Amino acid sequence: MSPASVVHVALLPSAGMGHLTPFLRLAALLVRHHCHVTLITPQPTVSKAEQHLLTRFQSSFPDVNQVQFHVVPPDEDVPSAADPFFLQFAAIRRSSHLLSPILASLSPPLSAFVYDMTLISPVLPIANTLGVPYYILFTSSATMFSFYSYFPSLPAPQSFPDVVEIPGVLAIPKSSIPPPLMIPNSIFGNLFKEDSPKLTKLHGVFINTFEGLEAVSLEALNCGKVVKELPPVYPVGPFVPCEFEKVDQKGAPLTWLDDQPDGSVVYVCFGSRTALGRDQIRELGDGLVRSGCRFLWVVKDKKVDKEDEEGLDGLLGEELVERIKEKGLVVKEWVDQSEILGHKAVRGFVSHCGWNSVIEAAWCGVPILGWPQIGDQKINAEVVSKSGWGVWKKDWGWEGERVVKGEEIGEAVKEMMNNESLKIRAVQVKEDARKAISVGGGCEIALQNLREEWKKIVKNI
Incomplete structure (x- = not known):
């Protein structure tokens, strides 16, 4: 195609796998819809997993123009205990002025610009100068977005009502609101x-x-x-996991799953950012053993993978490691979660309810036992619960509020794995997910309409 007829979309993700992964899946989706894509990647990444994923993406999509965006380092007086991903959000925001020459140099001219939800204010004036439509990718649920968009109508956090009523959506109890919003002057708030x-x-x-x-x-x-006067909200999901995301696990855990009976395994993972405390990790291990179910557990006790070097014996204790061997497999490495959830041996998912994980479980038709830890995860867990294909134990609280005992965990896992109605509803959700990306589905219609709009812009340039 001549440059004059190319629909060119630039994408700008933020920090963390929970933000990067959906942007890369969106990039793949736009390529399939015959768009030329430029991916602007903030550097350095916070985790090794992010950098490895970018490398694999580039190998699979060599036609995607990948431009590095070197961000200003964080302030030296930032407390060392601060969340490294939130610090990177702030660093990218501080560096937004460096985007103008990057965007201006892109060729062919842009038709649209999509950037991360954590960058709205600093990037807005830059996007406004482009002369093309600009959008955000909100990397959570539409239900969480309803709370986010309604937030300016709420009183100051210290005066939040016990229940926040989102018009037309749902009532959100104060206990489900992301805790950092209650902390004065937090980066998240x-x-x-x-x-x-x-x-x-x-x-x-x-x-x-x-x-x-x-x-x-x-x-x-x-x-x-x-x-x-809210702009259109486009449901462009479910984002389908891509081939480039597959990682070489040297035979495990997929080989281990191949040896398990169909529908017998509970998969346990709390995402790329959630690091449980040592006591809670050991209670979780105890609970999984007590459940009597086979389990595949991805364990994590550091927020950033570059810092995580301890072996399983030290983390879990030799006694627990021995108890696990009979029915469980524990791994510490980054895994191909979508492939695990799609495996015929997997029947249930113990999840933090990060939105990428929820959508992957929906795509594969796997029921969820939600255990929200931070941020938007209780609101996402409510979406799963109300949809009837998952449950969550509301009294388990946020990360670190209390140590949930192995007896409770084991009983909850057993209940979820034996609940036939959850499985039936999960299969229905899976069918809905696949309809959305088929001909005439919501995702396809949204992207086709957007591409037609963008083509008009190309003609007018």
């Missing part, structure tokens, strides 16, 4: 306060979701029930 009032200035919001999962929230958002 400041992002909310600064960015959420500016949503009406965007041309649209992309969310990795679909009608069959969040019809009520999507309808409320797009009909102006939550916030008047």
Whole structure:
């Protein structure tokens, strides 16, 4: 195609696998819809997993133009205990002025620009100079986005009501609101306060979701029930896991799963950022053994994988390691989660309810036992629970609030694995997910319409 007819979309993700992975899947989706894609990647990455994923993506999609965006280092006076991913969000925001020459140099001219939800305010004036539509990719649920967009209507955090009523969506108890919003001057809280009032200035919001999962929230958002003059919210999911995401596990854990009976395994993983405390890790191991179920457990006790060098014996204790051997496999490395969830041996998923994990479970039709730890995860767990294909133990609290004992964990796992109604509903959600990306499905229609809009812009340049 001649440059004059190319639909060119630039994508700017933020820090962490939970933000990078959906952007790369969106990039793959846009390529399939005959768009030329430029991926602007903030450097350095926080984790090795991010850098490895980018390398594999580049190998699989050599036609995607990948541009490095070198960010200003964090302030030296930042406390060492601060979350490294939140620090990177702040560093990218501080470096946003460096984007202008990058975007201006892109060829052919841009038709659209999609950037991360954590960068709304600092990137907005730059995006506004491009003369093309600009959008954010909101890397959580439409239900969480309804809370995010409604946030400017709420009182100060210290005066939050016991229950926050989101018009047309749901009632969110105070206990489900992300804890950092209650902390004065937290990085996370400041992002909310600064960015959420500016949503009406965007041309649209992309969310990795679909009608069959969040019809009520999507309808409320797009009909102006939550916030008047909100731009269109496009359900462009479910983002399908891609071939480039597969990692060489040297035979495990997939080989181990191949040896297990169909529908006998519970998969346990709390995502790329959640690091449980040592006591909680050992209680979780005890609970999995007590459940009597076969299990595949991805264990993590450091937020950043570059810091994680301890062996399993030291982390779990030799006695627990011995008890696990009979029915379980424990790994510490990054795994191909979508392939694990799609394996015929896997029947259930103990999850933190990070949104990427929820969508992957929906795509594979796997019931969830939710154990939210941080951020948006209780609101996401409520989406799963209300949809009828998962449960969550609300009294287990946030990360670190209490150590949940092995007896409780074992009983909850056993209940989830034996609940036939959860499995039936999960299969229905799986069918809805696949309809969304088929011909005439919501995701396909949204992207086709957007591409037609972008083609008009190309003709007018």
